Amino acid sequence: MAKPQESERALPEYGPVTNADLTRAMWRHNITLQFSWNYERMQALGYLWSMLPVIQRVSKTKEDLIANMQRHLVFYNTNPAVGSPVIFGASCAMEEKQQGEVGDSLKVALMGPLAGIGDTIQAILLRPIIAVLAASLALSGSVSGPIIFVIFGLFWFLFKVPQFWWGYRQGIGLVGEVTAGGRLDRITEAATIMGLGVVGGFIPSIMAKLTTTVAFARSVTVDGQATEKVVQLQPTLDQILPYMIPVLVVGFAYWLLKNRKQSPLKVLLYLTVLAFALSYAHIM
Amino acid sequence: MTYGIAMALVLAILAYVCVLANLGPSLLWTEPLIAGWLTGMLVGNVEVGITIGATLTLMSLGMWTYGGATIPDFMTGAILGTAFGALPGVGLTGGLAVAVPAALLMTQLDVLGRATTTLFIHGADKAVARGDVKAVSWWHLMGHLPWGLTRAIPVFLAVWLGAKPVQDFINWMPASFMNAMKLTGAMLPALGFALLLSMLPVKKYWPFAVIGFVLFAYLKLPMVGIALVSVAAAVLFIQLKGGTVRG
Numbered sequence: 001m002a003k004p005q006e007s008e009r010a011l012p013e014y015g016p017v018t019n020a021d022l023t024r025a026m027w028r029h030n031i032t033l034q035f036s037w038n039y040e041r042m043q044a045l046g047y048l049w050s051m052l053p054v055i056q057r058v059s060k061t062k063e064d065l066i067a068n069m070q071r072h073l074v075f076y077n078t079n080p081a082v083g084s085p086v087i088f089g090a091s092c093a094m095e096e097k098q099q100g101e102v103g104d105s106l107k108v109a110l111m112g113p114l115a116g117i118g119d120t121i122q123a124i125l126l127r128p129i130i131a132v133l134a135a136s137l138a139l140s141g142s143v144s145g146p147i148i149f150v151i152f153g154l155f156w157f158l159f160k161v162p163q164f165w166w167g168y169r170q171g172i173g174l175v176g177e178v179t180a181g182g183r184l185d186r187i188t189e190a191a192t193i194m195g196l197g198v199v200g201g202f203i204p205s206i207m208a209k210l211t212t213t214v215a216f217a218r219s220v221t222v223d224g225q226a227t228e229k230v231v232q233l234q235p236t237l238d239q240i241l242p243y244m245i246p247v248l249v250v251g252f253a254y255w256l257l258k259n260r261k262q263s264p265l266k267v268l269l270y271l272t273v274l275a276f277a278l279s280y281a282h283i284m
Numbered sequence: 285m286t287y288g289i290a291m292a293l294v295l296a297i298l299a300y301v302c303v304l305a306n307l308g309p310s311l312l313w314t315e316p317l318i319a320g321w322l323t324g325m326l327v328g329n330v331e332v333g334i335t336i337g338a339t340l341t342l343m344s345l346g347m348w349t350y351g352g353a354t355i356p357d358f359m360t361g362a363i364l365g366t367a368f369g370a371l372p373g374v375g376l377t378g379g380l381a382v383a384v385p386a387a388l389l390m391t392q393l394d395v396l397g398r399a400t401t402t403l404f405i406h407g408a409d410k411a412v413a414r415g416d417v418k419a420v421s422w423w424h425l426m427g428h429l430p431w432g433l434t435r436a437i438p439v440f441l442a443v444w445l446g447a448k449p450v451q452d453f454i455n456w457m458p459a460s461f462m463n464a465m466k467l468t469g470a471m472l473p474a475l476g477f478a479l480l481l482s483m484l485p486v487k488k489y490w491p492f493a494v495i496g497f498v499l500f501a502y503l504k505l506p507m508v509g510i511a512l513v514s515v516a517a518a519v520l521f522i523q524l525k526g527g528t529v530r531g
Contacts, residue, residue, distance in 0.1 A: 030309065031308050031309050032308045032424070032425070033308065034307045034308060035304075035307060035308055035424060035425060035427045035428045035431075036401055036404050036405065036408075036423065036424045036425075036426075036427025036428070037307065037352065037398065037401060037427070037431070038398060038399070038400075038401035038402040038404065038405050038427070039352075039398050039399055039401075039402055040402045040405060041405050042352060044405065045404065045405050045408050045420075045423065045424045045427065046424060046427075048408070048412075048420065048424070049420065049421060049424040049425075052417060052420070052421070056417070062415045065415055065417075066412060066413065066415045069412045069415075069420065070412055070413075073405070073408065073409060073412060077352060077479065080310055081310035112480050112484045113484070115480060116480065117511075119348060120507060120508075120511050122348070123348035127348070128345050131315075131317075131341050131342070131344075131345055132342070132345070134317055134338070134341065135317060135338035135339075135341045135342050136338075138317055138321075138334040138335065138337060138338035138341075139334075139335060139338045139339075141331065141334075143321065143330060143334060145317060145321075145334060145338060146317050146318050146320075146321035146334055146337065149312060149315050149317050149318050150311075150312075150313075150318060152312065153305075153306075153310070153311040153312035153313065153315075153318070154311065156310045156311070156312065157309045157310055157311055160310070186522055189518075189521075189522060190518040190519065190521075190522055191518075192484055192485060192489055193489055193492045193514065193517060193518035193521055194511070194514040194515055194517075194518045195480075195484060195514075196484060196486070196489050196490070196492040196493040196496065196514075197492045197493065197495055197496040197510060197511075197513065197514025197517060197518075198496060198507070198510060198511055198514055199477060199480060199481065199484075199493060199496065200492065200493035200494060200495060200496025200497040200498075200499075200500075200510075201496040201497060201499055201500040201505070201507055201510035202477065202496075202507070203477055203497065204497060204500050204501045205500050205507060206348075206473050206477075207470065207471075207473055207474065209470045210467075210470055210471065242501040242502065243497075243501050246474070247497075249471055249474040250474045250477045250478055250481075252474070253474045253475050253477070253478035254477075254478040254481050254482060256478075257478050257479065257482045258478075258481075258482045264475060264479060265399060265402065267475050267478065268395065268399075268472070268475055271468070271471050271472060271474060271475060272395075272468050272471075272472075274471070275464060275467040275468040275470075275471045276464045276467075276468065278467065279460070279463050279464035279467045280460060280464060284467055
């Protein structure tokens with residue numbers, strides 16, 4: 001019998017995905033997803049590392065393994081506590097069923113909307129309520145304030161576990177369904193619409209502080225007497241379009257990213273330079 | 285009175301652990317109230333810790349690292365503020381006077397940490413191309429070094445050098461520079477939003493973003509209300525097209 005070539009020999013890890021593999025992948029994701037967070041591809045490397053226990057099982061040859069790993073090194077970013085475990089669970093199911101590419105599009109379609117939903121739940125619905133409660137307890141001298149916050153954090157950590165398994169079951173279900181494509185499209189579409197609606201409100205609310213301090217001194221004649229009157233620019237801008245500056249800055253960043261294909265790091269640099277220039281020119 | 289090198293090291297480790305506990309498991313230890321409390325226990329003055337922590341928590345209401353945006357580092361602020369506030373002769377007011385500018389200055393180091401980790405993913409690219417699973421793991425698991433060290437080193441130096449040099453340094457910084465940094469911090473969320481939008485099919489669904497904007501900018505609806513309207517709009521849109529969401 002001819003000796004099989006190196007590239008054709010199955011890797012030692014190759015085989016069916018076990019429950020233990022899934023559990024390992026889940027803890028990797030839940031504990032370390034953002035350890036290597038960076039401006040360029042954000043949570044991508046964490047996603048790949050968490051997925052390895054599953055990927056190593058489904059990759060028969062070294063070439064397969066490399067190709068599968070490379071698929072997961074693309075840009076990924078979403079809310080790590082609310083949302084990402086669902087996406088990751090569904091993605092694990094797709095990999096297990098040899099539907100990695102479908103899993104990739106699901107991942108890209110869901111990460112934006114779920115980031116919007118997860119951030120809304122965490123930062124806007126729950127954190128302010130807990131923060132005000134915990135801070136007022138602490139200011140009255142009680143250590144129950146910080147303890148409440150610690151328990152709240154523990155809750156987020158543990159809440160990732162059911163999310164993962166729910167996402168996994170959804171993923172397996174979608175693969176099995178004949179109409180999976182159509183249903184997936186509708187879920188993705190609904191999530192996208194929700195995400196965009198929320199982002200539309202987020203932009204002005206988060207960036208409300210961006211206002212101009214520019215004012216003009218104008219001489220006006222009141223009752224035959226010439227007086228100097230200071231006219232602020234901001235109220236005029238507000239009449240044209242409220243929150244005009246936040247919209248312009250986000251539009252500028254989006255244009256750089258999307259139309260000029262600049263890396264997030266470069267955009268960051270441009271925004272910093274812009275902020276320094278506007279600040280030193282006493283415009284903002 | 286100042287702290288010795290041992291306490292500086294202990295608080296530097298605390299800063300590292302707090303950043304990591306939030307980054308990975310989402311445990312929220314970067315909340316100033318938690319960081320201040322833990323620091324208070326270590327320096328032996330819990331009351332100063334929770335007071336400074338609570339004050340900073342209230343200051344940071346509404347701040348969130350949307351899409352990975354940089355916000356003032358109130359965690360480091362709380363650690364330093366508590367450490368100095370617990371010293372006799374500095375007190376609560378003195379501690380807060382250190383905490384707030386320190387939190388603002390630290391935004392620069394947050395950016396540095398997030399940028400440096402980019403080198404790690406390029407290392408991982410090469411490891412993946414070789415099929416070297418061990419090296420991939422190493423690049424990921426060491427990725428927290430820039431994150432932790434950008435907090436631990438300043439905390440170590442500040443606690444070791446003592447309150448006075450830190451206060452002198454902050455006073456020495458020109459106000460115009462501090463203003464420019466504050467503006468940078470306010471502008472950086474734009475990158476997060478732009479990243480988010482660039483992942484979504486904006487061309488097809490832009491009207492929904494406009495609706496969200498109008499609800500906030502003109503109708504002053506709180507975010508929960510905007511989220512609810514968005515859910516209703518999504519379901520209606522799909523139903524009108526002749527499908528159901530649950531399908």
